[in-house]
Amino acid sequence: MSVGPPVLRLSGVSKAYPANGGQSVQALRNVSLEVGRREFVSLVGPSGCGKSTLLGLIAGLEEPTDGAIEIATEADGTPGQVAYMPQRDLLLPWRSLLDNATLGAEVGGGDRAAARTRARSLLPSFGLEGFADALPHTLSGGMRQRAALLRTVLLERDILLLDEPFGALDALTRAALQEWLLEIWERLEAAVLFVTHDVEEALWLSDRVYVMTRRPGSIQLDLPVGLPRPRTRAVRGTPAFAALKQRLLDALLADTA
Amino acid sequence: MNTHRVARIAPALGVLAVLVGAWELVTRLAAVPEWLLPSPTVIVVEFVESLPQLAPHTGRTLLEAAIGYAAALLLAFAVAALIDQSGLARRALSPLLVTSQTIPIFALAPLLAIWFGFGITPKILIVALACFFPIAVSLAGGLRNADPDMQALVRSMGGSRRQVFSKVKLPSAIPSLLSGMKIAATYSVIAAVIGEWVGASQGLGLYMLRASSSFQTARVFAVIAVIAVLSVALFLAVDVVGRWIAPWIYVRTEEAQT
Ligand SMILES: Nc1ncnc2c1ncn2[C@@H]1O[C@H](COP(=O)(O)OP(=O)(O)OP(=O)(O)O)[C@@H](O)[C@H]1O
Numbered sequence: 001m002s003v004g005p006p007v008l009r010l011s012g013v014s015k016a017y018p019a020n021g022g023q024s025v026q027a028l029r030n031v032s033l034e035v036g037r038r039e040f041v042s043l044v045g046p047s048g049c050g051k052s053t054l055l056g057l058i059a060g061l062e063e064p065t066d067g068a069i070e071i072a073t074e075a076d077g078t079p080g081q082v083a084y085m086p087q088r089d090l091l092l093p094w095r096s097l098l099d100n101a102t103l104g105a106e107v108g109g110g111d112r113a114a115a116r117t118r119a120r121s122l123l124p125s126f127g128l129e130g131f132a133d134a135l136p137h138t139l140s141g142g143m144r145q146r147a148a149l150l151r152t153v154l155l156e157r158d159i160l161l162l163d164e165p166f167g168a169l170d171a172l173t174r175a176a177l178q179e180w181l182l183e184i185w186e187r188l189e190a191a192v193l194f195v196t197h198d199v200e201e202a203l204w205l206s207d208r209v210y211v212m213t214r215r216p217g218s219i220q221l222d223l224p225v226g227l228p229r230p231r232t233r234a235v236r237g238t239p240a241f242a243a244l245k246q247r248l249l250d251a252l253l254a255d256t257a
Numbered sequence: 258m259n260t261h262r263v264a265r266i267a268p269a270l271g272v273l274a275v276l277v278g279a280w281e282l283v284t285r286l287a288a289v290p291e292w293l294l295p296s297p298t299v300i301v302v303e304f305v306e307s308l309p310q311l312a313p314h315t316g317r318t319l320l321e322a323a324i325g326y327a328a329a330l331l332l333a334f335a336v337a338a339l340i341d342q343s344g345l346a347r348r349a350l351s352p353l354l355v356t357s358q359t360i361p362i363f364a365l366a367p368l369l370a371i372w373f374g375f376g377i378t379p380k381i382l383i384v385a386l387a388c389f390f391p392i393a394v395s396l397a398g399g400l401r402n403a404d405p406d407m408q409a410l411v412r413s414m415g416g417s418r419r420q421v422f423s424k425v426k427l428p429s430a431i432p433s434l435l436s437g438m439k440i441a442a443t444y445s446v447i448a449a450v451i452g453e454w455v456g457a458s459q460g461l462g463l464y465m466l467r468a469s470s471s472f473q474t475a476r477v478f479a480v481i482a483v484i485a486v487l488s489v490a491l492f493l494a495v496d497v498v499g500r501w502i503a504p505w506i507y508v509r510t511e512e513a514q515t
C-alpha cells in the first residue's frame with residue numbers, strides 16, 4: 001500500500017528519562033521506523049515498552065534524547081503537525097461533545113464555525129448523532145472513544161497517531177469499532193500509526209506491523225501483512241491470517257523468554 | 258433529589274429545634290434576667306421591632322463585604338495566575354501564601370483604623386485581606402493540579418501556554434476555586450463586622466456594640482442571628498452559582514453518594 005516516500009520517518013530515536021537517584025530510565029533505544037502515505041501501520045509490544053512514549057515524541061510533546069523524527073508534511077518537530085489521540089480519551093469534562101471535537105480548530109485558530117459544521121456532519125458516521133450537546137460524563141465508554149477519535153480526525157492531518165483507542169472496551173464494541181475505523185480510514189486518505197496490545201487487531205487493520213522489544217523498546221520485527229482489502233471479518237479465519245498471527249506471537253514470546 | 262436533600266438535613270434541624278426549645282424552657286423556668294440571657298421568643302420579638310434600624314446597618318455591612326470580596330477575588334486571580342505562569346513567582350510567593358494563613362488577619366483591624374481612619378476603606382481592606390488568602394490558595398492549588406495529560410493534548414494540537422491555561426487549567430481549577438470562594442464568603446461578613454467594631458458610623462458591628470454597651474442583650478442576639486444567616490446565605494449563593502456555571506463538577510460526588 002505504501003507508495004512513494006514515507007510521510008513519517010524515525011531514525012535511531014532514543015529516549016531516556018532522568019530518574020531521581022541518578023540511574024535514568026531508558027524508555028526507547030535506537031528506534032527506526034517508517035510510515036508511508038495513506039499506510040496503516042500498527043505498533044505492538046509488551047506493556048511499558050515505550051509505545052506511548054514514542055507517540056509523544058512524534059507528537060512533539062517531548063524531545064528525543066537521540067535520533068531524528070522527520071515528518072513529511074512540514075519538516076520540523078514542533079507540535080500540531082500530526083493528529084494525536086492519547087491513550088486516555090481526555091475529553092474535557094466541562095465541554096460538550098461538539099466543543100470537545102472542535103478543540104483543535106479552536107486551538108489552531110482555524111475557522112470555528114466551519115469546524116462545527118463539519119463536526120456536526122460527521123456525528124452520524126461516528127455514531128454520535130443527537131449527542132452534540134452532551135457532556136462527556138453522560139456518554140458510554142465506546143462513545144467517548146469515538147468522540148476522541150472524531151476530535152483527532154477533525155484536526156485534518158495527514159498522519160494520525162492512535163494510542164490504544166479501543167484498549168478499554170469490551171470485545172463486542174471493540175470489534176464494531178475496528179470495522180468502523182477501517183471505513184473511516186479508507187475515506188480519510190491519512191496515514192495511521194496505531195498502538196495496540198492485541199495482535200489480531202493489529203493484523204486485521206494494518207498494512208504493516210512493527211513489533212517492539214521489552215523496555216528499552218526497540219523494533220524487533222517489521223511484518224508486512226499483505227492481506228487483500230477491503231477486509232472482512234472472515235479473513236481472521238484464513239490460514240494466511242493464522243500464520244501471520246503466529247509470527248507475531250512468536251516474536252513477542254521470544255522476547256519475554 | 259429534593260426530598261433526598263431534605264431527608265439529609267432533617268436530623269440536624271431536629272437537633273437545632275431541641276436546643277432552641279431547651280433554651281426557651283430554661284430561661285423561663287429559671288427566670289433568667291433578660292439582660293443576661295434572653296429567651297428565643299424575646300429575641301425574635303426584638304428582631305421584628307428593631308427591623309427598621311437593622312435594615313440600613315445590614316445594608317452597609319453587606320456593601321463592605323461585597324466590595325471587599327470582589328477585590329479579594331480579582332487580586333487572588335492575578336496572584337494565582339502569576340504563581341502558575343512563572344516559576345520565580347511560585348518560589349517567591351507560594352511559601353508566603355501558605356504561611357500567611359496562620360496570621361490572624363482580624364488582629365490587623367485596629368492598625369487599619371489608624372492608617373485609614375473610620376470610613377469604609379479599612380472595612381473593605383479587612384474583608385479583602387480575610388477573603389484573599391483562601392481564594393488565592395485554592396485557585397493556585399487547582400491550577401497546579403490540572404491533569405497534565407489534558408495539558409499535553411492541547412500542546413499536541415499546537416496550543417500555546419496561554420491556551421493551555423485558558424482551555425485546561427482554569428476550567429480544571431473551578432472546583433477548587435469554588436471551595437475557596439465558599440470559605441471566603443463566610444469570612445466576609447464577620448470581617449466587615451470586626452472592622453466596624455474598631456470604629457464606624459454605620460453597620461451591624463456598630464449596632465451590636467451600641468446594644469451591648471447598653472445591655473440590650475436581646476438586640477445583640479438579634480444581630481448575631483443576622484450575621485449568621487447572612488454568612489450561610491452567602492455560602493449557599495456561591496454554591497448555587499457554582500452549580501450553575503460548572504454543572505459537571507457535581508456529577509462525580511453525587512454519584513459517589515448514592
Ligand atoms: N514522564 C516519564 N518519566 C519517567 N519515566 C517515564 C515517563 N513516561 C514514561 N516513562 C517510562 O517509560 C517506559 C515506557 O512507558 P510507556 O508509557 O511509553 O509504555 P507503553 O508501551 O505505552 O505501555 P502500555 O502498553 O502499558 O501503555 C515505562 O517504563 C515508563 O515508566
Ligand SMILES: [Mg+2]
Pocket residue numbers: 051052053087163
Ligand atoms: Mg501506553
